[in-house]
Amino acid sequence: MIKWKEEYKIGVEQIDKQHQKLFEIANEAYELLKNDFCYDKFDRIIEILTQLRDYAIYHFKSEEEYMLSINYKGYPAQKEAHDSFVDKLNAVKLDTIDENQNQYILELLDFIINWISNHILGSDKLIVSQK
Numbered sequence: 001m002i003k004w005k006e007e008y009k010i011g012v013e014q015i016d017k018q019h020q021k022l023f024e025i026a027n028e029a030y031e032l033l034k035n036d037f038c039y040d041k042f043d044r045i046i047e048i049l050t051q052l053r054d055y056a057i058y059h060f061k062s063e064e065e066y067m068l069s070i071n072y073k074g075y076p077a078q079k080e081a082h083d084s085f086v087d088k089l090n091a092v093k094l095d096t097i098d099e100n101q102n103q104y105i106l107e108l109l110d111f112i113i114n115w116i117s118n119h120i121l122g123s124d125k126l127i128v129s130q131k
């Protein structure tokens with residue numbers, strides 16, 4: 001279970017909602033992966049992971065626009081962090097993952113959600129405090 005926590009809130013409603021949505025999508029993939037009674041679930045898991053990647057890209061763009069709109073000084077560092085994370089996600093060849101790679105998908109999900117949580121707590125929280 002990948003849990004959203006109140007402490008992840010940065011105080012900008014639109015960004016908080018998007019962060020929460022990232023957790024929801026990741027959790028959907030995680031729940032499906034853990035479900036032993038569901039057969040042929042891998043196509044669906046790959047679909048959700050693709051959705052997670054696409055939503056992360058969409059979210060970063062919208063967060064970056066917000067930072068620019070308030071002339072946030074930390075924008076270049078944020079942009080760089082977002083870009084390098086997207087590069088990492090794009091390097092994962094989702095279409096080659098098959099059912100023997102349960103553990104791989106689990107580790108991938110852990111990596112994604114850890115990155116997002118650390119990024120929210122370490123960087124995104126500063127957007128508002130330095131406004």
Ligand SMILES: [Fe+2]
Pocket residue numbers: 063078082119123124
């Ligand atoms: Fe960010």
